[in-house]
Amino acid sequence: MATTFELDTLKIRLNDAEFQMLDLHQRIQRALRALILEGALDPGLKLPATRVLAKTLGVARDTVENAYGQLHRDGFIVRREGSGSYVCETVGVRLRGAARLRMKAQGTRGTQAKPGAGLSQRGLKIFNSGGVNDQQMVKAFATGLPETRTFPTDVWERLQRQVMKDYRGHVLLHGDPQGAEPLRKAIATYLNLERGAKCSADQILVLSSTRQALFLCAQLLVDAGKPILLENPGYYGAKKAFETAEAKVIPIDVDVFGIRTDLLRADNSGATCVYVTPSHQYPTGATLPLARRLELINWAAEHGKWVIEDDYDSEFHYDGLPTACVQGLDNYQRTIYLGTFSKTLYPGLRMGYMVLPVELVKAFTYARSMMDGHTPQVLQLTLARFMEDGHYNAHVRAMRKLYASRRAVMLNAISQHLNDIATAVYTQGGLQIPCLLADGWSEENTIRQAANAGVQLPGLSRLYASDEKKQGWLLGYSSLSACEIEAAMLRLASALRHK
Incomplete structure (x- = not known):
């Protein structure tokens, strides 16, 4: 540590790139603070008088005074009338103690903590999973990206301006964790007419994505260490969501028609949920025939299971009309339906939804409220009008x-x-x-x-x-x-x- 103030050290630190966008007094204050935190300035070290430092640096005295004043208020220096400004002794002692603790934890000087160190078991699972890497730019032949260059941005912008004008400050406040009612009504109407669903706005939960929906399912429907049934092969995002919630993933094979319902009936793992993509199996593209859909529904009803139906890409069916969703065929309310606007509109919108059995709505809404509160109201209400006016279809x-x-x-x-x-x-x-x-x-x-x-x-x-x-x-x-x-x-x- 320095026992005398080294002006050259301060001048070098003032040129750091991280300080260049700051006002001059902030640059001086941040540079001095960094030198104190790094231990480059000894506790109790006397700092130059404001007049002296100002003259040396070629700045106004008030500039240095403002920097010293902020350091004093933050507790980094003490100022003694008639004596001068000094590096705070207490801060120095605490910094030395923290440094010793770091050295003890690391074992040797200069070593870095291992990535993932200090995490819980669940945290380690999440860290080791590597997360999910979304494609952030158009590139051949990446998956999951719709055409965005032809999106009607002029229409969207006009509707968003209308929303801001009509709702004013209300849309700037917190929203309903379940979702804005106009959007929930628009989604329910669309699903009932276009996907053959049977739902009301009260069963809709608006989310940021299908991935968030899967995370909620993993947290609320499957206990740690308990089994969950997934299609094999299947969507890796679902597998990761359940694995990081410490569920035991049990693969159920698919064939040319989709998930094999005979294997579901033969399963004795004790799983209470199955995740399926019946309209367009991921990744094989198989469409689950009506007979198997009914078998799936009956299996869930007979054994008290939940069917998590991910209806991704169902809007893009090119050979005839798409098959009605499982949720609309389920008279027993055992199906949880997942949908998203990332593929039909654009991924940057970050908007998805769930259709929940009535008894699950409150639990999922409460859980969502603890995650991120709600989806931005401006986007929800703009999307509601986009759907109501026929632009979505x-x-x-x-x-x-x-x-x-x-x-x-x-x-x-x-x-x-x-x-x-x-x-x-x-x-x-x-x-x-x-x-x-x-x-x-x-x-x-x-x-x-x-x-x-x-x-x-x-x-x-x-x-x-x-x-x-x-x-x-x-x-x-x-x-x-x-x-x-x-x-x-x-x-x-x-x-x-x-x-």
Whole structure:
């Protein structure tokens, strides 16, 4: 530590990039504070008089006075009338004690704490899971991204201005944790008409995403150490949500028709919930037939189970009309329905919802209120008007037509450029196409080669919970134009053939 004040040390610290956006007196104050915290200035060390330091630094005396005044108020220095300003002795003692504790915890000087150190068991599970990495920019052939360049932003902005004008300061306050009533009514109307659901606005819970809905299900429906049934292969976000809640994931195999209900009936794990994607199984794209939907409902009713129905991508069905959702067929109120606007509108909206059996609404609403309170009211009320005025249905219809044409381009490009490498699995809808690799091709190697060519290949094998994993990719196409699909496919084919 310094026993005399070193002006050169202060001048060097004043040039730190972190201080450059501050006012001059704040720069001096922060620089001195940093030197004290780092132990570079000894406790009890006398600081230069404000007049002297001001002259040395070439600044006004008031500037230094303001810096010293703030340091004094914060307890970093003491000021003695007629004597001067000194580094606080008490702060120095505490800093030395904290440094000794850090050294003891780390074992040796200069070592860093291991990432994840000090976490609870649940915290370690979350840390080790690596989280979920959302795609933040359009890139071939990333999944989960809709077309956003044609979104009617002018309409959205006009409706948002209307909301601000009509509701004024009210939308700036806290909102209902369950969701704004106009939006809950609009969602219920849409689901009843378009998805064959049977629900009221009182059963809707507006959330930020399907992922948040899954987290709530994991917390409220499955105890730590208890089993939860998931499709195999299946959505990794669901698997991570339940695993980090310390539930035991039990995989239930799917076939060309979706989840095997015979395996559900044969399960004796004691699980009280099953997570399914019946309208468009993730990642195979299978649509669960009516007979199996009814079997699923009866199984849940007979054994007191919950069915968590993730109806993702159901709006984008290209061969005939989509099958009615399981929730609308369930007369026993054992189905929890999950939906999102991230794919139908845009992911930055951060808006999803649940349709809950009546007896679960309050519990889920209370839990949501403890997580993040509510979804921003301005966005909720704007979306409500977007739906009420018919813009939502019109946009979905336009996107369905656009995505169908892009899917055709994608299927043709795979057949034309990758016919000896991978085979596309035909699906009736969705925003991505599963592809299975031909014998002799490695999923890991193709992903690495594609990355070198600027192409992203989401792997299939990671979505399997069992030892038997199929090698392949899940290729997203919805956010790419026909020209972008063709160009990316040519780059991919060239990269894979030039090993």
